[in-house]
Structure formats: C-alpha cells, structure tokens
Amino acid sequence: MTVVAGLDAGTQSVKLVVYDADARVVLASASAPLDLTSGDDGSREQDPAAWVDAMRACFAAIDVGLRHRIAALGVSGQQHGFVPVDEAGQVLGPAKLWCDTSTSAQCGPIMDAVGGPARCIELAGNPILAGYTASKLPWTREHRPEVYARLATILLPHDYLNFVLTGERYCEHGDASGTGWLDVRTRQWSAELLAATDAGRDLGGCLPPLVDADASFAILPGIATELGLSRDVRVSAGGGDNMMAAIGTGCVSEGRLTMSLGTSGTLFAYADQPIVDPGGAWAAFCSSSGGWLPLICTMNCTVVTEQVAKMFGFSTRDGDARIDATQPGADGLTFLPFLNGERTPDLPLGKGVLAGLAPHNMREAQIYRAAMEGATYSLRYGYDAFVAAGMQFDRIALTGGGANSAAWRQMVADVFDCPVDVPAQTESAAFGAALQALWSLSRSRGEATTLAALAAEHVAVDPALGCSPDPERVRAYRPAYQRFLRHLDAVRPLYAESPPAPLQ
Ligand SMILES: Nc1ncnc2c1ncn2[C@@H]1O[C@H](COP(=O)(O)OP(=O)(O)O)[C@@H](O)[C@H]1O
Numbered sequence: 293m294t295v296v297a298g299l300d301a302g303t304q305s306v307k308l309v310v311y312d313a314d315a316r317v318v319l320a321s322a323s324a325p326l327d328l329t330s331g332d333d334g335s336r337e338q339d340p341a342a343w344v345d346a347m348r349a350c351f352a353a354i355d356v357g358l359r360h361r362i363a364a365l366g367v368s369g370q371q372h373g374f375v376p377v378d379e380a381g382q383v384l385g386p387a388k389l390w391c392d393t394s395t396s397a398q399c400g401p402i403m404d405a406v407g408g409p410a411r412c413i414e415l416a417g418n419p420i421l422a423g424y425t426a427s428k429l430p431w432t433r434e435h436r437p438e439v440y441a442r443l444a445t446i447l448l449p450h451d452y453l454n455f456v457l458t459g460e461r462y463c464e465h466g467d468a469s470g471t472g473w474l475d476v477r478t479r480q481w482s483a484e485l486l487a488a489t490d491a492g493r494d495l496g497g498c499l500p501p502l503v504d505a506d507a508s509f510a511i512l513p514g515i516a517t518e519l520g521l522s523r524d525v526r527v528s529a530g531g532g533d534n535m536m537a538a539i540g541t542g543c544v545s546e547g548r549l550t551m552s553l554g555t556s557g558t559l560f561a562y563a564d565q566p567i568v569d570p571g572g573a574w575a576a577f578c579s580s581s582g583g584w585l586p587l588i589c590t591m592n593c594t595v596v597t598e599q600v601a602k603m604f605g606f607s608t609r610d611g612d613a614r615i616d617a618t619q620p621g622a623d624g625l626t627f628l629p630f631l632n633g634e635r636t637p638d639l640p641l642g643k644g645v646l647a648g649l650a651p652h653n654m655r656e657a658q659i660y661r662a663a664m665e666g667a668t669y670s671l672r673y674g675y676d677a678f679v680a681a682g683m684q685f686d687r688i689a690l691t692g693g694g695a696n697s698a699a700w701r702q703m704v705a706d707v708f709d710c711p712v713d714v715p716a717q718t719e720s721a722a723f724g725a726a727l728q729a730l731w732s733l734s735r736s737r738g739e740a741t742t743l744a745a746l747a748a749e750h751v752a753v754d755p756a757l758g759c760s761p762d763p764e765r766v767r768a769y770r771p772a773y774q775r776f777l778r779h780l781d782a783v784r785p786l787y788a789e790s791p792p793a794p795l796q
C-alpha cells in the first residue's frame with residue numbers, strides 16, 4: 293500500500309490529509325486553527341512557530357500505526373509570506389502575510405527603481421503588488437532594523453515548514469514566483485529586481501536555491517520521531533496553496549480552471565508556457581507542477597462573508613438559509629468588499645463600501661447576500677480579464693471553505709454563467725500536496741509518471757455537489773454585476789493613491 297500525506301498551512305488553519313494511493317481513499321484528515329494578528333495599519337502577521345505547533349497537532353490526531361505507513365509528505369502554504377530566518381535557522385520575527393497591506397508604500401519605489409510597473413513586468417512577468425513578498429523586505433529594513441541586520445534567509449511559509457522537516461533551505465518555482473523577484477519566463481531570480489529592492493546588500497544570497505517540482509528531500513530523524521513518522525519519509529518540493537490546489541483539482545493541463553473561495557478568492561488556469569499580461573491584469577505565476585499558473589487573487593473573499601455573519605451574530609454555516617430567502621441583486625445593495633485593501637481590482641488602500649441602502653434592504657439577509665455577491669463579482673472582474681485575453685473555459689472546479697455553501701456554488705455558476713464541479717476531496721491544497729508527494733516518490737523510484745496522469749487517476753468530482761447555471765438567475769445577475777462595476781469606477785479615485793484627506 294502506498295500511503296502519502298499532504299499538509300496545507302492556510303491563513304485560518306493547518307490541514308492534513310493522509311491518502312492511500314492504491315485504494316484511492318483518504319484514510320484520515322485533521323486540522324488545527326491559526327490566529328491572525330491584525331493592525332490598523334493593514335498589517336496581518338502570524339508567528340511561524342504557530343504553523344509548526346498546528347502541524348504537530350494535526351499529526352498527533354492521526355492514528356500512530358497509520359502515521360508510520362506514510363512514505364512521502366508534501367507541504368502547501370499560503371503564498372507570499374515573509375519568514376525572516378538567521379544563519380542558525382532561528383525565526384527573527386513574525387511573518388508578514390499575503391494579506392498584509394502595511395507595506396503598500398514600499399511597492400512603488402521598487403518598481404520606480406527599474407523604470408516603472410511596465411518595465412517590472414518586462415523583467416519578471418509581474419508588477420510588485422501589495423501582499424507580494426518583495427515589499428516586505430524594505431518595510432523590515434525600515435521598521436524592524438534588528439531583524440534586517442540578522443537576516444540570512446528569506447523563506448516562504450511552506451519553505452519554512454519544509455526547512456523544519458528537512459533542515460534544508462530550498463524553494464520551488466510556483467511559490468517563488470509570488471515573491472515578485474522571480475523572472476517567470478526564465479524561472480530564475482531577477483538580479484535587477486533584487487538590486488532594486490535593496491541596493492545595499494546581496495539579496496540573492498538571502499534566497500534559497502530553486503529546485504524542480506518533482507524534487508524530494510529526506511526528513512530529519514528528530515522531527516520524524518517527534519511527529520511519529522518513519523525516518524524514511526520523503527518530503528517533496530511542496531508549493532503555494534493555490535499551486536497545490538491546482539494539482540488537487542486536476543488543474544495541471546491546459547483548458548482547466550479552478551476557483552478557490554478561501555480567506556482569499558482565487559481563480560487560476562494551468563498553462564504550458566508563461567502567460568504574462570503586459571498590463572498586469574493577472575498574476576503570471578509558475579505552477580508547482582513544472583508549468584505556469586496565471587492567477588487572479590482577491591484579498592477579500594470568505595473574510596467578508598465571515599465578518600458580516602459575525603457582525604449579525606450568526607455562523608457562515610447558517611448563511612445559506614438567509615441567502616435562500618433573498619434574490620440575486622440583493623434588493624439593490626452593492627457591497628465593494630475591500631475590507632483591508634484589495635489586489636483585484638488593484639486598490640491596496642481601498643476599504644469596504646456598502647451602497648444602495650434603502651429602508652427595504654437594510655436587513656441582515658440582504659447584507660449577507662450583498663457581501664457574498666461582492667466577493668464573487670470581484671472574482672468575475674478578474675475572470676473578465678482572462679476572457680478578454682482569449683482564454684476559454686467550459687467548467688469551473690470550485691474549492692475552498694466557501695464551496696461548502698450550496699448557495700455560493702450556485703451563485704458562482706450563475707454569475708459566471710458556467711457549470712461548476714466540486715472535487716470529491718474538498719481539502720484541495722492538502723490533497724494536491726499529497727499527490728505531488730506521490731509524484732516525487734514515483735520519480736525517485738525511476739518511474740516516468742506525469743502529474744497529469746496522476747491527477748486523471750486520483751482527482752474525482754462529487755456529482756451531488758456540481759451545479760449548472762440557471763438562465764433566469766444568470767439574467768438577474770447581469771445588471772447587478774454592472775452596478776458593481778459602476779460603483780467600483782466611482783470609488784476608485786477615492787482609494788487610488790493615498791487615503792482620502794480628512795474632512796474639515
Ligand atoms: N458553509 C459555508 N458557507 C460560507 N462560508 C464557509 C462555509 N464553510 C466554511 N466557510 C468559510 O471558509 C473559510 C475557510 O476556508 P479555507 O479554504 O479553509 O480558508 P484558508 O485556506 O484561507 O484558511 C472560512 O472563512 C469560513 O467562513
């Protein structure tokens with residue numbers, strides 16, 4: 293029996309799945325919650341030690357005998373986080389995360405140093421956006437000089453967990469492309485962008501070597517014993533959570549599209565070559581499967597529905613009943629859900645806006661629906677850029693916590709006018725990490741297995757959860773989405789460059 297495991301360190305929790313690749317069944321799964329430290333300046337941070345504790349808790353929840361049968365492990369992690377590590381491997385401070393907008397002022401100067409955003413895209417395929425790793429370095433230099441002074445290595449969240457597991461500092465192209473420093477065309481660090489970020493030091497020396505997606509490393513005996521794993525476990529290259537969710541939803545060949553409704557909302561398509569937009573309408577990332585992964589990310593997805601539910605004192609698990617009692621368009625409400633700034637559309641200094649309030653719609657059900665619609669329209673806004681560039685899709689694979697909501701699944705089918713499939717393995721990023729581990733294991737045994745073949749064999753959809761667009765609702769959402777776009781145009785200047793001046 294070949295048993296593999298996948299670990300996903302998301303924003304809100306760490307999740308583990310243990311998978312029997314011969315019987316094609318998930319034998320066990322576990323999760324452990326994570327806290328987030330938020331600041332009024334837009335900062336969003338976590339202590340990397342909390343990821344390690346949560347990883348320990350996940351393994352401890354799995355039967356000891358089963359843990360010993362795990363042959364390979366893959367690690368997925370929230371993208372873009374900045375984990376500063378010293379020469380000895382000690383973490384020097386909290387990790388600034390993908391949703392941290394406190395470093396948005398540091399983005400412009402990096403791009404200006406190479407000649408502006410267009411030149412930056414020419415160099416690396418991507419502009420330096422708020423949330424990407426790059427701007428966190430000058431912020432650290434300015435605000436945490438003691439961390440900057442001792443900084444030896446910059447690791448991404450999944451690189452850090454790999455480091456804890458193997459003692460090796462390495463990264464792979466998928467997550468590395470989310471730093472902003474990787475030239476996604478050549479798959480090498482851009483020396484020019486590194487120098488633009490910090491002219492005073494050899495930043496390249498702080499970045500770990502890049503390994504191929506099918507690489508694997510030995511687990512350290514000490515951590516293997518501590519987690520109750522065999523000392524023979526191979527740890528695969530791992531990747532960013534979206535890259536791993538791509539593997540776990542079968543988005544490893546052209547024409548496939550996956551949407552994830554997590555703390556962030558994402559939409560990504562696999563490509564055999566780099567797909568760069570000269571205007572930076574999408575993130576031109578690499579995949580963690582050897583290819584590329586053009587991606588749209590909204591910073592405010594389930595974080596918005598969750599905040600609204602919390603405000604009214606109910607759980608998102610009970611949100612569907614409220615949505616079902618309302619109509620597409622939320623009775624005229626428009627919710628621009630940019631609670632902590634936004635990446636798509638690019639408004640890092642944006643804030644949420646609830647418009648169209650009238651006596652008949654000032655109710656929790658309508659406001660909750662408007663929040664879910666707003667989060668969905670932001671993704672549709674990104675999808676429109678994919679379609680305008682000629683990309684074509686005939687189905688959406690839907691994953692992430694929000695896909696638990698039947699109302700949200702149907703809303704996606706209707707707003708995008710496209711059938712929705714829901715993978716049977718709901719923890720797609722953890723499952724993708726397990727599949728990558730299986731792939732690297734078979735490669736290390738000299739087999740010529742491809743990830744596309746593995747995905748075809750192991751990724752299944754749950755026929756009970758899929759949904760098709762409903763023509764009447766598709767028609768009803770069209771004007772509501774146009775209204776969202778008009779409101780977006782109206783508020784854009786307010787949040788474009790700097791916070792609005794205080795009223796006199
Ligand atoms: N039935 C549901 N309806 C709406 N949202 C849900 C539902 N179940 C879970 N969620 C949301 O899913 C989110 C967690 O999703 P997940 O993909 O695990 O996030 P992350 O990877 O960012 O930690 C939570 O914000 C939660 O509110």
Ligand SMILES: O=C(CO)[C@@H](O)[C@H](O)COP(=O)(O)O
Pocket residue numbers: 302303304369370371372390391423470532533534554555556557558575589
């Ligand atoms: O920043 C991005 C993608 O570019 C986010 O998608 C993060 O990778 C966090 O993911 P979740 O915790 O929401 O799954």
